[in-house]
Amino acid sequence: MFENLSERLSQTMRSIGGRGRLTEDNIKETLREVRMAxxxxxxxxxVVKDFIAKVKERAVGTEVNKSLTPGQVFVKIVQSELEAxxxxxxxxxxxxxQPPAVILMAGLQGAGKTTSVGKLAKFLTERQKKKVMVVSADVYRPAAIKQLETIAEQVGVEFFPSSTEQKPVDIANAAIAAARKQFVDVVLxxxxxxxAVDEDMMAxxxxxxxxxNPIETLFVVDAMTGQDAANTAKAFSDALPLTGVILTKTDGDARGGAALSIRHITGKPIKFLGVGEKTDALEAFHPDRVASRILGMGDVLSLIEEVEQKVDKEKAEKVAKKVMKKGQFSLEDFRDQLVQMREMGGMMGLMDKMPGMGKMTDQIKGQMDDKMTxxxxxxxxxxxxxxxxxxxxIKGSRKRRIATGSGTQVQDVNKLLKQFMQMQKMMKKMKGGGLQKMMRGMGGKFPPGMFPGR
Known part of the structure; x- marks a missing residue:
């Protein structure tokens, strides 16, 4: 998400960030670039008009003129206005x-509403230790009820059965009554x-x-519909007292226009982002972190949270001890690293969150895509x-067998073994106190074999 915007804006911000002095002319030129982006x-x-006006007002005022590094202050102004x-x-x-807290999910067909119910149920169960029940009041599609039942089973939450013969109001009230008896914390x-938005649906x-009378009414909308997402959210916001928005399919949206428009148009906050198909692919929305990512400054806090949740600490510790003590690192350890990396959004997902990696990401995109891992x-x-x-x-005939079994070429097997050997050498150097020596010797450069294709 935000790939295109991030590329354009971080380029523009880099050019003005190094300026020792800001003038009306170079601010005007930069703002034109920002507007186009x-x-x-x-x-x-x-939203664009309002954003540009606010940045301009702050940039040509005393805020920038009094600073010793006006270019950097301008970047900070853009960042804080993105957050706002x-x-x-x-x-x-x-x-x-008073339990159960009822959350009503609304949205158009195909926006990923039922999937988001499952993701949110998992999020509340695992992160907030809540007992959750889900129920479908979609009496028009039996498949939707079945889909929710399957998802509830996958994420390990209570499912309240319903059928197409019932009325949505009766289904929801029955589920809430059952949740009270079972001491459920949250009903989704x-x-x-x-x-499309129609009167019958709204009524x-x-x-x-x-x-x-839910405590939260969340509107689920597809990020890939861009400006339309904000307009649809506005139509729902006029009809229902929405409390927030879940923006789905953000992993497939390189523009990010919806995220920047929704708050301004509806006045409602984005509370979550759907960032993939898996049931744990739901992130709490932090405007400050997203603004930082848009400007190519990384998102260290989200990266730390992801590591906390998804890395098998025991396994990682075991490998670290083995490497530090004996300098041993097997292909199984290498595979485990690749699996964990993929669970954290892949190599590109990780790099997008690392500060200063914006430029580097472009340089090595061709040789570091997630298909390779x-x-x-x-x-x-x-x-x-x-x-x-x-x-x-692993010699000739074994290489041919491995290539056939994995649907790859013998040269792919050779390349992997070469990279692994380089990595193994590096791990041997880390044995004992070798890590500090190695880092000093590298002078801040990446060692060979650290990245695929190098």
């Missing part, structure tokens, strides 16, 4: 009510979607809302346990 990212025109446009701080769910109510969901993993999986522990036994 936002419009190309499909940000709504009123998206809502300044994370807006958490308000669950402080999935509702029917339509292909039905308004009736459902007034009957169950999947291919490397397939090659290692096609080896026998003995071959993974003793890769020196």
């Amino acid at each position: 936002l419009l190309e990212a499909d940000v709504a025109l009123p 446009a998206m809502g300044e701080a994370n807006a958490p769910l308000q669950l402080n009510t 109510v999935d509702t029917a979607g339509r292909l 039905e969901i308004q009736q459902l809302h007034s009957s169950i 999947v291919r490397m993993e397939a090659i290692i999986n096609s080896m026998t346990p003995q071959e993974r522990r003793h890769p020196d036994v």
Whole structure:
């Protein structure tokens, strides 16, 4: 998400960030670039106008003139205005009510509403230790009820059964009554979607809302629809007292216009981002971190949180001890690293969150895509346990067998083994106190073999 916008803006910010002095002319030129970047990212025109006006007002005022580094201050102004446009701080769910706290999910068909119910259920169970129940009030699609039941089973939460013969209001009320008896903390109510906003749909969901009086009413919208996402959110916001938005499919949206427009147009905060298909691919939305990523400054806090949640600490510790003590590093250890990297959003996902990696990401995109790590993993999986522990036994016929088994070429197997040997050498140097010596010797450069294709 934000790839195109980030590329344009960070380029523009770099050029002005180094300026010792800002003039009306170079601010005007930079603002024109920023305006074009936002419009190309499909940000709504009123949002762009408001954003540019605010940045200009602050930039030509005393704020910049009094500073010793005006260029850097200008970048800070753009960053803080990006944050303001998206809502300044994370807006958490308000669950402080007599249990069960009821959350109503609304949205158009195909926006990923049912999947988001499952993701949110998992998020609340794992991160906030809540007992969650899900229920489908979509009486028009039996498949939607079945889909939610399957997802509930996957994420390990309570599912309240419903059928197409029932009325949505009756289903929701029955689920809430059952949740009270079972001491459930949160009830997530999935509702029917339509292909477009229509009066019948709005009347039905308004009736459902007034009957169950949810503490949170979340609008689920597809980020890839750009400005339309903000306009649809506005239509729902006018009909329902929305408390927030879940922006889905952000991993497929390189522009990011919806994220920058929704808050301004609806006045409602984005609370979560759907960042993939897996049930754990839901992130709390932090405008400050997103603004930092847009300007190519990385997002260290999100990276740390991801490592905390997804890295198998025991396994990592075991490998670290083995490397530090004996200098040993097997192909199985290498494969485990690749798997963990993929679970954290892949190599590119990790690099996007690292400060200063914006430029580098472009340089090595061709040789570091995530397809390559999947291919490397397939090659290692096609080896026998003995071959993974003793890769020196892998010669001609074995290489051909491994290549056939993994659907790759012999040269791919050769490349992987070469990279692994380089990595193994590096690990041997880390044995004992060798890490500090190695880092000094590298002079800040990456060692060979650290990145695929190098």
